[in-house]
Amino acid sequence: MAGGDTRGALAGRLSDVGELGFLDSVISELGGHPDLLVGPGDDCAVIRAGDATWLVTTDAQVEGTHFLPGWLKPRQLGRKAFLVGASDIAAMGGAPRFCFVTLAAPSQMLARDAVELQRGVAQAAAECGAVVAGGNVSRSTELNISVTVVGSAPDHPMLRSGAKEGDLLYVTGSLGDAALGTRLLLKGEPAGGVPGRRFREPEPRLKAGSLLANREIASAAIDVSDGLLNDLCHVCAASNVGARVESERLPASAAVRRAGRDLALSGGEDYELLFSVPARSKGRLQSLVGGLGCKVTLIGECLPAERGVLVVCEDGVERPADLKPFRHFGSGSRRHK
Amino acid sequence: MAGGDTRGALAGRLSDVGELGFLDSVISELGGHPDLLVGPGDDCAVIRAGDATWLVTTDAQVEGTHFLPGWLKPRQLGRKAFLVGASDIAAMGGAPRFCFVTLAAPSQMLARDAVELQRGVAQAAAECGAVVAGGNVSRSTELNISVTVVGSAPDHPMLRSGAKEGDLLYVTGSLGDAALGTRLLLKGEPAGGVPGRRFREPEPRLKAGSLLANREIASAAIDVSDGLLNDLCHVCAASNVGARVESERLPASAAVRRAGRDLALSGGEDYELLFSVPARSKGRLQSLVGGLGCKVTLIGECLPAERGVLVVCEDGVERPADLKPFRHFGSGSRRHK
Numbered sequence: 001m002a003g004g005d006t007r008g009a010l011a012g013r014l015s016d017v018g019e020l021g022f023l024d025s026v027i028s029e030l031g032g033h034p035d036l037l038v039g040p041g042d043d044c045a046v047i048r049a050g051d052a053t054w055l056v057t058t059d060a061q062v063e064g065t066h067f068l069p070g071w072l073k074p075r076q077l078g079r080k081a082f083l084v085g086a087s088d089i090a091a092m093g094g095a096p097r098f099c100f101v102t103l104a105a106p107s108q109m110l111a112r113d114a115v116e117l118q119r120g121v122a123q124a125a126a127e128c129g130a131v132v133a134g135g136n137v138s139r140s141t142e143l144n145i146s147v148t149v150v151g152s153a154p155d156h157p158m159l160r161s162g163a164k165e166g167d168l169l170y171v172t173g174s175l176g177d178a179a180l181g182t183r184l185l186l187k188g189e190p191a192g193g194v195p196g197r198r199f200r201e202p203e204p205r206l207k208a209g210s211l212l213a214n215r216e217i218a219s220a221a222i223d224v225s226d227g228l229l230n231d232l233c234h235v236c237a238a239s240n241v242g243a244r245v246e247s248e249r250l251p252a253s254a255a256v257r258r259a260g261r262d263l264a265l266s267g268g269e270d271y272e273l274l275f276s277v278p279a280r281s282k283g284r285l286q287s288l289v290g291g292l293g294c295k296v297t298l299i300g301e302c303l304p305a306e307r308g309v310l311v312v313c314e315d316g317v318e319r320p321a322d323l324k325p326f327r328h329f330g331s332g333s334r335r336h337k
Numbered sequence: 338m339a340g341g342d343t344r345g346a347l348a349g350r351l352s353d354v355g356e357l358g359f360l361d362s363v364i365s366e367l368g369g370h371p372d373l374l375v376g377p378g379d380d381c382a383v384i385r386a387g388d389a390t391w392l393v394t395t396d397a398q399v400e401g402t403h404f405l406p407g408w409l410k411p412r413q414l415g416r417k418a419f420l421v422g423a424s425d426i427a428a429m430g431g432a433p434r435f436c437f438v439t440l441a442a443p444s445q446m447l448a449r450d451a452v453e454l455q456r457g458v459a460q461a462a463a464e465c466g467a468v469v470a471g472g473n474v475s476r477s478t479e480l481n482i483s484v485t486v487v488g489s490a491p492d493h494p495m496l497r498s499g500a501k502e503g504d505l506l507y508v509t510g511s512l513g514d515a516a517l518g519t520r521l522l523l524k525g526e527p528a529g530g531v532p533g534r535r536f537r538e539p540e541p542r543l544k545a546g547s548l549l550a551n552r553e554i555a556s557a558a559i560d561v562s563d564g565l566l567n568d569l570c571h572v573c574a575a576s577n578v579g580a581r582v583e584s585e586r587l588p589a590s591a592a593v594r595r596a597g598r599d600l601a602l603s604g605g606e607d608y609e610l611l612f613s614v615p616a617r618s619k620g621r622l623q624s625l626v627g628g629l630g631c632k633v634t635l636i637g638e639c640l641p642a643e644r645g646v647l648v649v650c651e652d653g654v655e656r657p658a659d660l661k662p663f664r665h666f667g668s669g670s671r672r673h674k
Contacts, residue, residue: 029456045435098393111350111362118366134376140481141479
């Protein structure tokens with residue numbers, strides 16, 4: 001709580017400082033608590049509650065920032081608002097149990113649309129084993145739905161900080177489709193098919209996350225929301241390792257491969273799990289693959305920290321990762337949980 | 338989840354249906370969970386977590402709805418965003434432990450103001466024994482800060498539903514000042530003194546709530562956020578009782594008495610506790626008064642449900658309560674927790 005406003009890092013506007021700079025500054029000031037086992041900076045907070053351990057995460061969907069009018073039907077938006085939070089729970093290996101919905105909506109919104117939105121939250125929650133336990137509604141000029149998801153934690157939640165040099169890097173599912181869907185929507189194209197669906201409907205990897213955590217296979221994990229490279233850098237920074245990723249190995253649909261592999265590297269909103277596995281556990285992972293509910297792909301490995309984050313490009317040349325802050329079509333969102 | 342959109346109650350816009358009509362509809366569709374001991378419709382959700390019981394509540398402060406630019410400095414706004422949630426925890430007799438901050442802010446907001454806002458949350462949380470455990474930041478056109486507060490529950494959380502015919506009705510502190518402060522701010526007056534302070538800085542009655550719950554003195558409780566009469570009606574509806582309140586007994590500052598007792602009856606944003614006490618426990622309450630951290634005032638009693646909610650006016654005549662939906666200066670906010 002020391003006053004540090006005169007630091008150059010905090011001069012200017014939020015857009016100058018960037019969300020990450022802002023959040024780093026905020027997080028650096030926060031105190032801890034003996035029952036706060038993992039605080040801001042990972043996918044979820046990990047909280048001790050008596051003999052239980054819980055995960056808590058919060059995310060928002062703001063009109064104009066995360067989506068434009070017409071991109072999502074109200075029920076789809078409600079579903080997505082829950083599912084992005086469930087993806088954070090998946091990244092730590094937990095199971096969603098409760099959620100809380102804070103809705104700010106224009107007074108001219110149709111009541112049936114607002115109800116549909118809430119139904120979407122409740123429906124997606126039920127599909128993931130959770131219930132809506134509370135919430136709040138306010139008037140506003142722009143639609144803003146934020147969902148806090150509370151989940152039960154595994155015995156050893158997967159953190160961003162556990163990766164070690166030599167660990168293998170894997171990703172679930174497929175990358176880049178949601179970003180391609182966003183690109184199509186921005187062009188006014190109908191964004192049907194896989195890209196549109198992947199933008200509208202994240203698939204939190206709850207089964208995979210739970211198995212990876214409970215079998216203690218993954219040494220670190222994160223959900224890929226800001227683009228693979230950005231999220232890999234979060235893991236590397238938290239774990240104090242470097243990494244090498246082979247672009248050609250990244251799992252991508254035919255549509256993404258046609259549109260360009262950058263979408264898989266940096267597209268964002270994939271809501272897949274990126275996780276590291278000690279080389280000795282590779283066989284145990286392979287024996288589980290059929291039960292994860294999704295495919296997993298080996299995409300690279302962890303290096304000493306001083307190597308930084310490297311990408312083996314399609315031309316076979318290894319280059320330092322070209323990082324761009326993730327933006328929801330020009331605006332942005334950042335988590336500090 | 339039955340489709341009920343064709344019901345007349347949901348025709349039209351949110352402004353036609355009203356927040357309460359909307360929330361009633363949403364809540365009626367929600368399912369339960371064995372570990373969700375109290376779901377939407379009370380001040381907090383009550384959740385079982387292993388051998389512990391937790392309270393969770395969420396509230397938002399939206400620019401243009403809850404405040405106008407210039408009414409609150411960033412740190413004050415952050416404090417208020419936390420304190421209104423802590424007031425819900427107080428109403429059930431709990432103790433705040435963790436909070437999660439979802440901030441949507443315009444990109445042109447000064448970074449130091451955004452940091453001050455977060456500091457306000459953290460500072461108020463620390464004063465109440467809680468820590469910031471996570472959050473999220475997004476861009477938006479209007480400032481919207483929502484805070485989810487997680488608290489530990491007493492053995493018997495106070496609910497809205499426990500009042501019985503014949504119980505005495507009490508309120509903590511003083512009513513109407515925050516509404517007077519809002520009125521002065523709307524007129525462009527400097528709103529210094531008590532009214533301004535009471536608008537800017539809710540005082541969650543944590544000590545009083547904790548004692549009332551742990552000593553099992555109160556049969557029901559609610560925090561007075563929407564105006565005394567509205568919140569009394571929530572208790573009466575949940576408890577299936579009526580009530581009589583004596584207007585002249587309502588605790589009010591000299592400024593509120595000058596401005597009109599309606600402010601104390603219906604003003605809103607008081608963040609005091611309204612609670613019911615079985616007549617046999619009156620003496621036990623009086624023996625505790627010195628330790629509650631605030632005064633308490635006997636304002637009326639519970640009646641049979643068919644009597645409805647009555648106000649004994651200053652002219653000595655008993656009239657049915659004149660209920661107006663609470664509006665933050667013409668806009669509104671409603672909770673469904």
